[in-house]
Amino acid sequence: MEAFINMVLLTMMAASVVALVRMRNLFAVVILFSVYSFLMASVLVVLDAPDVAMTEAAVGSGVSTVLFLAALYLTKTEEAQPRHSPLLPMFVAVVVGAALVYGTYDMPPFGAADTPVNTHVGAQYPGRTPAEIDIPNVVSAVLASYRGFDTLGEVLVVFTAAIGVLLLLRRNKRRPGDASEEAGPDRAGMED
Amino acid sequence: MRLDVVLRVVVKLLLPFILVFGFFVQFHGEISPGGGFQAGVIVGAGLILYAIMFGLDLAMRVVSVRAVEKLVCLGVLLYMGTGFAGMLLGGNFLDYNVLSYDPIKGQHLGIILIELGVLFTVAGTMVAIFYAFAGREK
Amino acid sequence: MNGLVSSILEHYNQWVTIFLMVAGLYVVVARGNMVKKLVGLSVFQTSVYLLYISPGKILGGTAPILIDDPNAVYSNPLPHVLILTAIVVGLATIALGLGLVVRINEVYGTVEEDEIFERSDDE
Known part of the structure; x- marks a missing residue:
């Protein structure tokens, strides 16, 4: 059950990031980032980190949203059309992502107690x-x-x-x- | 400006509870989730909420810019002062065991002082940054 | 087929972390608007929180706040400490970045990278 709630929340986070990347109205982007931070705080509660979740809820969806909105008020709220083709950054991102995903196959599974992280000083x-x-x-x-x-x-x-x-x-x-x-x-x- | 009367009343009602919750998180942080970083952000967010709803001038009369800047410095000084107090009493830097007759009591005292320092710095930083942004006009 | 399902279950957290990280990287590199770049940077930062916290989770464990049950399993507290401070530091650095953006807007009248480069070429 824990793992299932975790996966649902993570999927919602990924979806909100996709919307965030595509949007051009910066006001909407900032509000979506606030939603994303709140989802992150929920995930952290599921991952047994209530201290971190409390901080993330107050910082991510509270104070940082206020600061972004203040900066938007002082600048402008619409993003210009980019002049360069996004193909090269997309290529870099996909290659980095593929390399990292390849690396995860050597990582220990989620939630195990006998991993190196969970057996030493922590x-x-x-x-x-x-x-x-x-x-x-x-x-x-x-x-x-x-x-x-x-x-x-x-x-x-x-x-x-x-x-x-x-x-x-x-x-x-x-x-x-x-x-x-x-x-x-x-x-x-x-x-x- | 009169259209936001609901918001104003609700904020006025909520503000004491936000601040009390912030201090609860601070001083109950050894037993339940919480501590200086969380409490600092919550207290800072409460003051920022007040500034947003009632205007920067009123907020600056409650907590002036100079008071906020002094708070930021006071937090760091309190933290480092606790560290040096450990040195003066014969231990290492940030060694709390020597702060009291009993090592466990010393640890408790040290943790409370450290978390207070963190609270001052973090809350002060949040409010100072907000004042800096809000004080600029377009 | 069974292997695929189990590997998805085992690595889903890591894959979503990687996706968020890469999405943040893409926004930082591809977009010219500086506020948007900072949002991308924040997404990258938050993905690091997930990278640290999810290996410390033990399924069936509880939060690292000691209870009276001697058989209780606690999740790893060390990543929590590291990320707790990283969140507040992250906000402070983002605020510094936004301060720089506001000053750039005052001097150049724009926060788009391309337009700023044009201005500097003209001079």
């Missing part, structure tokens, strides 16, 4: 957590304690991205006492 965490950290949610334990340094790196990446976006987009016009908003120092360099 499988030890549920056993070690009660004695060493003593919290029920193993994902939190691994995230914050066993792999705390890793998470520090991720937090720093998020921090850096925030600084990057602020440097690119912020105007200091909302400060009191700063009347000359158009001649701000960050615009002068970009437009000549």
Whole structure:
């Protein structure tokens, strides 16, 4: 039953991506991407990853849709007809896909417990957590304690991205006492 | 603007619950699914929803741009500060065992501090990015 | 025939992952609109979530939140941790890309790659 629900949801995801690739109205593309993200969150629940599903539901179909819509408001919503033939990219995509599908025949089957992924370090965490950290949610334990340094790196990446976006987009016009908003120092360099 | 009265009322009703759910996900994250990343995104999404419905100016009066930027930095400082606290108390970087008299208690304290740092950074980043996009006019 | 059905059942997750990945790659390479390219990039990113999470799933297992049953089988928590952080980082990088797109639109007046190349050739 688990595997069946999983397959149905994955098929729906693939269908929404086909529609997403073909569409030219960017507004529709962004909304379809939101639908796709929500399907992804459902698949992640079926795959026993409620933590990840919660994040994907909030990020994929919530915040990232808002950001895409904001960017569309600032640009335009219709995609131009491409001038190059799509044959070469299609060829590259099909060749890469065929090579990867050929590779899957050596991969272990879905849902097996005795695969290399599930027998080494990942499988030890549920056993070690009660004695060493003593919290029920193993994902939190691994995230914050066993792999705390890793998470520090991720937090720093998020921090850096925030600084990057602020440097690119912020105007200091909302400060009191700063009347000359158009001649701000960050615009002068970009437009000549 | 008056046509969206249903949306406004519903958002006003839902907003406290969204924020409370965000903090529940944060502080119950050791027991049920959740943690700093999820809670940060949910709290950030709640504030963004408020900004969309009631306008950027009102939202910036609730949470100012400077407060958001300080929040982003505060999260990273709290995270790294917890790491260095472990070093000062005689352990390694990000070693929580030495934070308390009991290694297990130390782990719990360390995880709570770390997740708080993640919450601050992620929620602040979401809101800061949204302010940056919404503050530009066409 | 039986072999085909069983191989579909065993590899369906991997094949859909590959399809999503390739579709994202195609959008990034073939389309000139930069917002569409970023949507394609997001599809590629989300396919990686599936690539990591589906090998960690154990059929009949439960989510890695410890329960009182000593015979419980838990799915692998390690991929969950890696992807949990990757989602938020992915959003941050997409936001940075959208910020660049908005600035490009302000300077060139368009977000289509071909038109921008024409502009730069004229100068």
